[in-house]
Amino acid sequence: MAEAVFTARGLTKVYRSGEVEVHALRGADIDLYSGEVSVMLGPSGSGKSTLLNILGGLDRPTAGTVRFRDHELTNASERELTRYRREHVGFVFQFYNLIPSLTARENVSLVTEIATAPMKPEEALTLVGLGHRLDHFPSQLSGGEQQRVAIARAIAKRPDVLLCDEPTGALDSKIGVLVLEALDQVNQTLGTTTAIITHNASIQGMAHRVFNFGDGRITSTHVNETRVKPSEISW
């Protein structure tokens, strides 16, 4: 079995929203393995985004421990988390979050300028099939293209992990597949450990490993013996 990149035990997260306490995670245990694509499935409010945020160093757990390789993330400082994100993590969000004032190439350069051994921005964009749209601004790109720029930006620094929160959530099936192909391409070419959050069950076929979430816990886990190509997925 491959090496565990993330090891989380008993993760609990309680948000205080106004006067209500929200238990987003109630003691989740999870291991993510090197080089694998994991899909996290579950209804909204089941805790998958919270888990991803904690794994990505955007948030800290209320209780429990989380380790990335030999880094203890549980009680890391803001500065350590920034450094962790900068060196190891790539993020892809549902709403792309591109910088509107920068072109595709420049959005990627944003990351390659601060990374230690990045690929060229053009290389990253070619990898996601956008080698011909380098100098376009976000406002000149379609939703699928914008999301692929976001993926290129996330992987250009050759991150150890790629965390994707509903990467196809805002896209239709045909375009969404192009995005999933880009993610698969990255995983195969670079061997990046990838976690994809979705409530779209049809995506689970492309994963090595599938986690089902419910009520702040992981309710079941299974390993796909045979994986489906993204091009064969539709919804």
Added chain:
Amino acid sequence: MKALDRKLLRDMKRLWAQSLAVAFVMAAGVATMLIGLGAYNSLSETRAAYYERSQFADVFAFAVRAPKSVSAEIRQIAGVGQVETRIVRPALLDIEGFDLPATGYFTSLPASGESSLNKLHLRSGRLPEPGSLREVAVSESFANAHKFKIGSRFGAILNGAKRRLTITAIVLSAEYIYALGPGDMMPDDRRFGIVWMREPALAAAFNLEGAFNNVSLRLLKGASAADVLQSLDRILQRYGGEGAYGREDQLSHAFLDAELQQLSAMSRIMPPVFLVVSAFLINMVLSRLISLEREQIGLFKAIGYSPASIAFHYAKLVLLISAMGVAIGFAAGTWLSYGLTLLYTKFFHFPYRIFVVSPRLYAIAGLVSVTAALIGSMRSVANAAALSPAIAMQAPAPPVYRRFWSGRIQPLNHVSQLTIMVLRHIFRWPLRSLLTTLGIAFSVALLVSSLFTVGSITYMIDVTFDRADRQDSTFTFGEARPAQALQEVARLPGVLSAEPFRIVVVNLSNGHYTKRVAISGKPAAMDLSRVLDLELRPVSLPKSGLALGDTLAAKLHLKRGDIVHVEILGRNRLEADVPVIDIIQSYIGLMAFMDIHALSQLLGESPSISGVHMLLDPAQSDRFFSKVKEQPTLAAMALQRISLAKFQETIAENINIQIAVYVGLASIIAFGVVYNSARIQFAERARELASLRVLGFTQFEVSRLLLLEFALLTLAAMPIGWALGYGLALALVEGFQSDLYRLPFIMLRSTYAYSALIVMAAVAVSALVVRRRANNLDLVSVLKTRD
């Protein structure tokens, strides 16, 4: 309360910091209006009331000696209401415990009772008894400076005879609201005072029994002052009349006028700056709010609110912010204007203060500010009203950016992406960037226009005291004396060098331009009190012709080589045409110079002098002063170095207050502009900033993005602000100019530098306040929401 109004109040609560920043700028505008106009109205009302109550005269004239019977003749002049003849003569005072000689302006009271014109305002005691020879009333400031009380005594040399005088009254006079000693630049109450005595006592002392040497008139309503002046001159001509003059040439009145003129210039030039900036800020805040509330506006329309009611809703927000600004402005303006009026009463001696809180002034200030704000909000409000509900409820299209020069050249290849983001953002919203820059520029301009006075005054002092009038002291005789009098002065202990001068009062005219001035006659080899040309080189006066100060030359529309008509207002009333041989530098007064011998020839008299400038040996000053106090012929003495010290002390005090006020005002503008645009930028770019943080940029790197933009805009604002400030300063110098003095326009580089530094500090503070927000950005919630 209607739901829409409830929303208004909640919006206001949410936007309190930004609204307050805008309100403060607006308040500054309202306050400057109130300060300037309030103090102006208070001062002029106080003056008018005081003049009326004390029957302040309209026309004044000096003669050498006129028989009292002439007063009946004067009363016959058409338009003259009241006439009062007096004896007015300066004399040296000897005050125990005060080493320096002081000058007293001795003025007669009628033989009994009180004056009919220029009535005294009794502060304490009683007027001198009729028939008393030693009882006097003194001006309050002079009494205070020496801690004199009723019954205090001091010595005076009246026409050569030393006399002990007893104070029976401490008074104020409308004639001496501003009491400036001869040759002084700033009132020095220790060395100059007004002393009133019964007429018979003064007449006896100055050999003027049955005669007078000063007359003041009050005119009937509608009388022509010019005609009266002419008739009066004709009558007094036989008695050595020195030319009658109206209030505008009366020293105390003229000084007060100059001050009022400055106030009115201030209140014309300053408030518009604040109004423009607050209008722009309102525009900025409101257009941001409306773009945030697009969907809500769409909803209001969808459920049936009319465009007018939506426009009114946002206009109400503007009115609310304006109301806040106007209220703060009213409070601050009232307080500061009261403070300024108090400050003025330190210089001007009024028996009472009328602090005019004219409701009309408040109404105007309020109305003007609210109007400016509404104009600033017009575009955004109209946009809100015009939004179609279907479009409003969709998310706005993403902002479109362009590459520089369409990407044909790549000038920014070596620049980081963060810098490119900053530059593209600036150029994506050029109008907003421009307005922010202009806002900052205005605060720089305000500082430049206030700080430059330091350089100008320093320069004026340098020119006046170090290059032109370098004497330590000046004697003025009671009346012109033969040239040999110079030797008597030169022999006094401690006098290192002595230089004579002659003063003659004349009317200079060129066509219909005419001015009553004094010509100073100076020796060819002048070394103490020198005449400087426009390049500040010492000029030697040729054997004939006049050198005119540039201010006077401009007033008379004369240039070098022109002929000026001179009418001598003295005993013999000569007239002559004299060439203008030079135009020279003058900051104080209207100056005209002539060679002292040429002047004597013009007068047709043997060489005589009015006084002597001296350089003193400081080691012998005690002996010098005690000797001076025994000089029978001296009437007045100026001490230029002491006068300068007093001048600098007063100026420094005033300038410090002025600078503190302006630094405050400029900071309010800079802070208001930068804080608001930083808050708006931050709100608009929260997503971008959060993305960067997620990508691994540090807090420092992300806030640098915001700070860099403001640094660039601030940098761009500097030259604009300097240029604007230069213009404002020029307008102020023009507005401040009066016959009495003129501020040279000297713009030091340090003025620009200090203005820049102060504004940079204000910008930095406001940017840092916003930076704290950037540091506390909630990454997750920002990124998971749609724009």
